[in-house]
Amino acid sequence: MKNNFYITTPIYYVNDIPHLGHAYTSFVADTISRYKRLSNFDVYFTTGTDEHGQKVENSARDKNINTLEFTDKVSARFKDLCSKLKLTNNDFIRTTESRHKNKVQKIWNKLIDNNEIYLGNYEGWYSIRDECFINESDIKINKDNERIGPSLDKLKKVQEPSYFFKLSKWQKPLLDFYKKNKNFVKPVSRFNEVKSFVENGLEDLSISRTSFKWGIKVPKNDEHIIYVWLDALFNYISVLEDNLENKYWPADIHIVGKDILRFHAIYWPAFLLATGYEIPKSIYAHGWWTINGEKMSKSLGNVIDPNYLVDTYGIDQVRYFLLKEIPFGQDGNFSEELLVNRINSDLANDFGNLVQRVLTMIQKYNNGNIPKADNLNENDLSLIELPKNIYDINNVQMNNYQFNIMLENIWKIIRSANSYVDNNEPWNLHKNNNLKRLNNVLYTLVNTIYKITILLQPFLPESSKKIFHMLKQKEEISFSEIKNDIKEGVKLEKSHPIFPRFDKKDLKI
Ligand code: MSP
Numbered sequence: 001m002k003n004n005f006y007i008t009t010p011i012y013y014v015n016d017i018p019h020l021g022h023a024y025t026s027f028v029a030d031t032i033s034r035y036k037r038l039s040n041f042d043v044y045f046t047t048g049t050d051e052h053g054q055k056v057e058n059s060a061r062d063k064n065i066n067t068l069e070f071t072d073k074v075s076a077r078f079k080d081l082c083s084k085l086k087l088t089n090n091d092f093i094r095t096t097e098s099r100h101k102n103k104v105q106k107i108w109n110k111l112i113d114n115n116e117i118y119l120g121n122y123e124g125w126y127s128i129r130d131e132c133f134i135n136e137s138d139i140k141i142n143k144d145n146e147r148i149g150p151s152l153d154k155l156k157k158v159q160e161p162s163y164f165f166k167l168s169k170w171q172k173p174l175l176d177f178y179k180k181n182k183n184f185v186k187p188v189s190r191f192n193e194v195k196s197f198v199e200n201g202l203e204d205l206s207i208s209r210t211s212f213k214w215g216i217k218v219p220k221n222d223e224h225i226i227y228v229w230l231d232a233l234f235n236y237i238s239v240l241e242d243n244l245e246n247k248y249w250p251a252d253i254h255i256v257g258k259d260i261l262r263f264h265a266i267y268w269p270a271f272l273l274a275t276g277y278e279i280p281k282s283i284y285a286h287g288w289w290t291i292n293g294e295k296m297s298k299s300l301g302n303v304i305d306p307n308y309l310v311d312t313y314g315i316d317q318v319r320y321f322l323l324k325e326i327p328f329g330q331d332g333n334f335s336e337e338l339l340v341n342r343i344n345s346d347l348a349n350d351f352g353n354l355v356q357r358v359l360t361m362i363q364k365y366n367n368g369n370i371p372k373a374d375n376l377n378e379n380d381l382s383l384i385e386l387p388k389n390i391y392d393i394n395n396v397q398m399n400n401y402q403f404n405i406m407l408e409n410i411w412k413i414i415r416s417a418n419s420y421v422d423n424n425e426p427w428n429l430h431k432n433n434n435l436k437r438l439n440n441v442l443y444t445l446v447n448t449i450y451k452i453t454i455l456l457q458p459f460l461p462e463s464s465k466k467i468f469h470m471l472k473q474k475e476e477i478s479f480s481e482i483k484n485d486i487k488e489g490v491k492l493e494k495s496h497p498i499f500p501r502f503d504k505k506d507l508k509i
Pocket of ligand 1: 009010011012013020021022024025050232233234235255256257258259260287288289290295296297
């Protein structure tokens with residue numbers, strides 16, 4: 001029986017079209033999903049769109065479009081991006097779907113039944129950009145003497161009747177939970193921030209609004225709209241219809257940006273405890289892609305369109321760059337020039353060249369057939385062993401999702417294989433008619449490429465398929481096959497280059 005593994009991305013706000021930051025979170029979740037599938041897990045991977053709240057209502061109004069029509073349009077852009085990036089998500093949930101709205105209203109009733117909610121009055125400052133109330137201590141004054149929140153947006157004074165969730169009573173249970181579940185939030189530094197926030201005390205949370213209409217109505221009091229975060233967080237359960245909830249909940253991991261960790265690591269477990277659900281096993285908060293040091297975001301007007309990048313450079317190329325360029329968890333600065341450097345050096349020069357020259361030599365020197373190996377020497381065997389060793393090492397790195405280190409480890413094999421070509425000079429073996437050694441060298445190389453490609457599948461899924469096709473293999477090969485060698489004697493497909501080089505003269509961004 002396979003073990004289950006449930007992974008989610010945040011659901012994206014539809015106040016504007018997708019940018020590279022969104023694509024990053026989705027690529028990461030897709031990489032983990034593929035890795036787990038290849039490790040024989042039964043994976044469920046979900047994503048979707050967060051469509052309610054004042055921010056979305058205002059965006060539709062600014063564009064003079066009916067709100068539902070607006071959300072349909074923008075949500076479709078996010079869905080299209082899933083296909084464009086060839087994500088392997090099992091479902092895509094929209095919070096405007098009735099399966100979700102019904103679930104959230106049921107949750108509300110449960111909170112009422114469990115005496116977790118009371119009606120009161122809210123008076124305070126609200127950030128529409130972040131869709132949350134801002135504590136006095138987090139408010140700053142800008143140069144025009146206006147109150148601004150942590151995301152630097154102008155705050156709105158709110159004074160209205162509101163339902164409150166008794167968050168304060170969950171302080172101790174949350175701290176106990178954190179103590180028992182040391183890996184609940186990663187990286188550790190972020191977990192420490194969460195703990196100290198909770199240790200400083202929790203106030204009850206306003207969970208309904210009356211001053212706008214775009215959202216899920218509070219049952220039996222439809223003047224009130226359910227707070228967008230309470231609504232949105234439950235997507236992780238409402239997306240699991242029928243028997244899927246039993247099968248996959250609690251989630252194994254929520255991938256989120258560091259900006260929304262507080263909602264996931266504090267409010268979310270409190271909501272779950274209050275409604276009798278199990279808490280997810282882990283949350284990973286990753287860093288931000290910045291442009292000249294500033295967070296890429298719609299409000300700052302510095303967003304990069306992932307469609308442009310993928311159309312220009314290819315899906316795997318963009319995916320590889322995002323995973324390789326920064327340690328997962330930290331911020332990273334994006335530039336098209338860095339992207340092109342990475343593609344040219346790692347993909348075109350190192351890996352692309354290796355594949356191309358080895359396959360071309362097999363065509364030229366052995367009529368396109370994988371040669372038969374006979375009495376491989378120590379160097380041959382140690383190169384062939386490397387991928388299996390790196391696989392074991394990477395499995396440990398995978399506990400902390402350190403993709404850049406995993407890729408660096410795979411590149412060590414690629415570099416060793418390139419040096420092996422240079423040291424063994426197969427062209428001279430051919431010239432001198434040393435056919436036995438030539439066959440051993442070419443067999444060692446094609447076998448190593450085969451195994452490297454097995455390791456690369458979660459990171460470069462499209463290119464791996466192309467290489468497997470040239471090697472006359474299945475489209476996907478499970479990690480457990482890494483210990484088996486490629487079969488001798490197979491006639492290969494004609495090879496073609498997979499990673500073109502790009503010229504820095506053509507940069508557009
Ligand atoms: N709708 C909420 C999430 C609700 S989940 C129950 C939301 N949406 S968002 O569209 O604003 O952002 C969602 C996610 O996009 C962030 O958490 C983060 O994962 C990703 N990113 C948005 N901008 C980003 C960068 N500049 N860099 C990296 N990731 C970024 O918050």
